[in-house]
Amino acid sequence: MLQVTQIREHKESFIAALKKRNFQAEELFEQVLQLDETRRATQTELDNTLAESNKLSKEIGMLFKSGEHEKANKVKAQTGSLKENSKKLSEKLQQVEEKINQILYTIPNVPHESVPAGISEDDNEEIFNEGDIPVLAEGSLPHWELAKKYDLINFDLGNKVTGAGFPVYKGKGARLQRALITYFLDKNIEAGYTEYQVPLMVNEDSGFGTGQLPDKEGQMYHVQNDDLYLIPTSEVPLTNMFRDDLLTEKDLPIRCTAFTPCFRREAGSYGAHVRGLNRLHQFDKVELVNLVKPEDSYETLDNMVAHVKNILRELKLPYRVLRLCGGDLGFTSALTYDFEVFSTAQDRWLEISSVSNFETFQANRLKVRYKNKEGKKELVHTLNGSSLALPRVLAGILENYQTENGIKIPEVLVPYTGFDMID
RNA sequence: GGAGAAAUGGCAGAGUGGUCGAAUGCACCGGUCUUGAAAACCGGCGAGGGUCACACCUCCGGGGGUUCGAAUCCCUCUUUCUCCGCCA
Numbered sequence A: 001m002l003q004v005t006q007i008r009e010h011k012e013s014f015i016a017a018l019k020k021r022n023f024q025a026e027e028l029f030e031q032v033l034q035l036d037e038t039r040r041a042t043q044t045e046l047d048n049t050l051a052e053s054n055k056l057s058k059e060i061g062m063l064f065k066s067g068e069h070e071k072a073n074k075v076k077a078q079t080g081s082l083k084e085n086s087k088k089l090s091e092k093l094q095q096v097e098e099k100i101n102q103i104l105y106t107i108p109n110v111p112h113e114s115v116p117a118g119i120s121e122d123d124n125e126e127i128f129n130e131g132d133i134p135v136l137a138e139g140s141l142p143h144w145e146l147a148k149k150y151d152l153i154n155f156d157l158g159n160k161v162t163g164a165g166f167p168v169y170k171g172k173g174a175r176l177q178r179a180l181i182t183y184f185l186d187k188n189i190e191a192g193y194t195e196y197q198v199p200l201m202v203n204e205d206s207g208f209g210t211g212q213l214p215d216k217e218g219q220m221y222h223v224q225n226d227d228l229y230l231i232p233t234s235e236v237p238l239t240n241m242f243r244d245d246l247l248t249e250k251d252l253p254i255r256c257t258a259f260t261p262c263f264r265r266e267a268g269s270y271g272a273h274v275r276g277l278n279r280l281h282q283f284d285k286v287e288l289v290n291l292v293k294p295e296d297s298y299e300t301l302d303n304m305v306a307h308v309k310n311i312l313r314e315l316k317l318p319y320r321v322l323r324l325c326g327g328d329l330g331f332t333s334a335l336t337y338d339f340e341v342f343s344t345a346q347d348r349w350l351e352i353s354s355v356s357n358f359e360t361f362q363a364n365r366l367k368v369r370y371k372n373k374e375g376k377k378e379l380v381h382t383l384n385g386s387s388l389a390l391p392r393v394l395a396g397i398l399e400n401y402q403t404e405n406g407i408k409i410p411e412v413l414v415p416y417t418g419f420d421m422i423d
Numbered sequence B: 001g002g003a004g005a006a007a008u009g010g011c012a013g014a015g016u017g018g019u020c021g022a023a024u025g026c027a028c029c030g031g032u033c034u035u036g037a038a039a040a041c042c043g044g045c046g047a048g049g050g051u052c053a054c055a056c057c058u059c060c061g062g063g064g065g066u067u068c069g070a071a072u073c074c075c076u077c078u079u080u081c082u083c084c085g086c087c088a
Helices: A004-019 A026-065 A069-106 A143-149 A155-161 A172-190 A204-209 A235-240 A294-315 A361-366 A390-400 A411-417
Strands: A125-130 A194-196 A228-230 A246-248 A254-263 A282-292 A319-323 A335-343 A348-359 A369-371 A377-379 A381-389 A406-408
Touching: A004 A026, A026 A069, A125 A294, A143 A390, A172 A194, A172 A254, A172 A282, A172 A294, A172 A381, A172 A390, A172 A411, A204 A228, A204 A235, A204 A361, A235 A254, A235 A282, A235 A361, A235 A381, A282 A294, A282 A390, A294 A319, A294 A335, A294 A348, A294 A381, A294 A411, A335 A390, A348 A361, A348 A390, A361 A381, A381 A390
Parallel strands: A194 A254, A246 A369
Antiparallel strands: A125 A319, A254 A282, A282 A381, A319 A335, A335 A348, A348 A381, A369 A377
């Protein structure tokens, strides 16, 4: 969420920037600033009241000690109204703070200056593309057909065991997926990331920390008996590890990577676009999370983009990079680059990575700060990105690498798979 | 799952109702001494809010309560440890 102090200082420019998202902030900002006035005034009043009663309490203590009980009781009688008053004030304070937060929760992050205005994904800006789109032979198949033909993925079994959106990977399909995971992790480690294995379920605090709660509650699977949520991405546990932390300058940058399954309810998504591996309830993903000093965050974002490009280049997949427009930008992000790989058989682009800079938006809610050179506390900037989401990469490989004799394995993966052909 | 014990500053560890935001030791920072370092000695040293700076307020695992006053008493939750049971 945004910081009240920032809103106060940059009100006009924030309002203008948020318009790129088609978000009208003016009125909400006014409300927040007004409530914040009340908050501060109430705080001061409460502090003074408490100071007064602290003083009296001390006095009573000393009087009792010196045996002046009568006097002490007299002073005691004065404390009643103070107590009542401070109770009222602290209730009011709580209410006001609650109200402020309620509003702040509804305001998305301020888009970076480079973010184009726009309404939908059609307005995203393609900034890069690479890799030739292969011309496939007659009779080439979409990945779900290939998966069936070569017995790589069994959707029916998943249906039987669990339900739609939970495929079973089998044989070379399973091994190819495992190879990709290991390959991605190795690339990330090579780039300076530390590998983590994190819990797949998180508590409510973590859900709030990264902003899945309270709004996107429907996106996550909820284990009611224990009040835990299955993670929709490892960003949630990875980032929440640092919740409420006060870091030192030399702790930064923090670079984490993790492979986890991800669970998404994806309520309301049906149709041809969710066919096969396009959209699943459970899928694997390797994630990158960076916590950096504010002044370093955009360089870090560029590095992450370059890193993901490099992986796709090595895999020799045709892909493009989009700068998301305001309308398509995620709630918490200031600037996001999406990576899409071309699905030849489906003749469409599939999103396989999303790399974002959240600036302080996440850190503010999570209270992740560090002590800068001057010893002042500052919120860190957080960034994350996928490297990569497995199913669609798999889909891309199956479709783009299919030949009449079978599916070739990208060269860089052969050491990981132990085979170079699926046939 | 059952029974018991515990949770205090970076760490260790005092503190069972009243100048306790918290003794002491270690670590850390600054200084004296030294050619330099170590030792010794002197000083400083938790966090958040607030202020130009003070004042002042809040925080002793989390939440709630009793009291004029809570680290200290009560309730509750969480976590850790020990013992028993179960288990990949």
